[in-house]
Amino acid sequence: MIDSKEASAALSEIDEMVRRVRQSRIYDRASLIAVACGLLVVAGNLANYVVPRYGGVIWITVNLLNVVVVAAMSIVDYPKTARRTVDFRVLAAFVLFFAFGILATSVLGHFGPREMGVFWPIYFMLFYCLAGLWFGWAFIAIGLSITVLTLIGYFFITGFTFLLWMAVVNGGGLIVSGLWMRWGE
């Protein structure tokens, strides 16, 4: 029989494994979503660069596709995870996220295309940073990196080249960070 110190150490070991497994499952799912969203953001920025006048339509489409992709992944992954990622609360969170963004940028702020191009990624990355407080430091690292790179683009890159910069740092950043989450952790 073991003593209470050893028993306590064994229970701590169990807790640590449970924490690692949960984090690994969150990272697995989040990495797929990051790569998919990254590809959509790259496509959105490139499309916006080619046809700037359709920017509004392009970004509404990209955002709707993002929601569809996340929902589709949840459905496809369900047999492997026995867990629904997208439920009423997640959809409500998406609605609130976009409602506040539209209120801030179009109703209160009257942002121009360039400000819109900066606001949405930074706003999105704010939630990455907040998620990191619960789900692991990788989210914070990704959120802060993309935010800083986005701001660098906003202050130092002029004209439509900014959209190419955003395709690389925002879309590319999401893809690279998704792969990093998947293989690096």
Next chain:
Amino acid sequence: MAELDEVIHQPLRLRIMAALNALPVSIGLEFSKLKKLTGATDGNLGAHIETLARAGYVAVDKAFVGKKPQTTVTATAAGRGAFSRHVATLQEIIAASEGER
């Protein structure tokens, strides 16, 4: 007080069972993922999974994903039960020691 389960009590096997038990029933972990989570070497992990499988605590499923072989390890109902009892015994040991103070 119940006896500790000697199969599970070994440190690496405890980690393996803790990891598998943290998943929903019938969901398993790939060997490579389990290796990463437990920090074990291939050989060591394989040997301890074998011990757990012989005790009926885990099921090992070998399949091909594309051309790559993939081994998935899943906790069985017996394994989950044994793990729960093992955890309860650990908690009893701590509670008994606190009661003596």
